[in-house]
Amino acid sequence: MKTILFLSLMLSTLLVADGKVTPKPLMLFVKMEHCQWCEKMQHEIFDNKELVQALRKKYDLVQITAESGNLPDFIKPRYFPTTYLLSPDTLEILDSLPGYRKKEKFLRFFEVTP
Numbered sequence: 001m002k003t004i005l006f007l008s009l010m011l012s013t014l015l016v017a018d019g020k021v022t023p024k025p026l027m028l029f030v031k032m033e034h035c036q037w038c039e040k041m042q043h044e045i046f047d048n049k050e051l052v053q054a055l056r057k058k059y060d061l062v063q064i065t066a067e068s069g070n071l072p073d074f075i076k077p078r079y080f081p082t083t084y085l086l087s088p089d090t091l092e093i094l095d096s097l098p099g100y101r102k103k104e105k106f107l108r109f110f111e112v113t114p
Contacts, residue, residue, distance in 0.1 A: 023088035023089060024058060024059050024060050024088060025058075025059050025060070025085045025086060025087060025088055025094060026059065026060045026061075026062055026084075026085070026086040026087075026088060026091070027055065027059035027060065027061050027062065027083060027084070027085055027086075027110070028062045028063075028064065028075065028083070028084040028085075028086055029041075029042075029046060029061070029062070029063045029064070029081060029083050030063075030064055030065075030066055030071065030075065030077050030080065030081060030082050030083070030084065031063065031064075031065055031066065031080060031081045032065065032066045032067060032080045032081075033065055033067055035080050035081065037080070037081060037099070037100035038080055038081040038100075040100060041081050041100050041101070041106075042081075044102070044103050045103050045106055046061075046063065048103075050114050051103065051107070051112075051114055053114075054107075054112050054113065054114040055110070055112055057112075058110070058111075058112055059085070059110070060088070066080065072091070074091075074093070075093075077098065078098065079098040079099045080099075081099070081100060082096055082097065082098045082099070083096065083097045083106075083110075084096045084097075085110070097109050097110075
């Protein structure tokens with residue numbers, strides 16, 4: 001995952017330098033295997049094509065399983081799932097939403113309309 005975040009950052013930097021794209025914040029969804037709330041949120045939000053399309057207009061989406069061992073050192077979720085917003089240029093944590101949220105509250109928190 002560290003490699004994916006690094007590559008995403010590099011690609012964003014190159015595209016911005018070319019003036020082709022304005023970088024979007026990264027939305028990082030951190031889940032655990034066998035977590036019923038993670039699976040529920042995955043199904044209700046990230047498996048919904050319409051919602052994913054709306055989210056992608058505003059954010060670059062990345063998902064990671066905590067047990068994978070690829071969690072960046074600066075990401076330390078206390079609850080699962082947790083959704084983070086990361087700065088596209090520095091990967092600084094801009095905001096986070098710990099725990100399960102129904103899609104309406106999730107979309108309102110991240111200011112997204114489907």
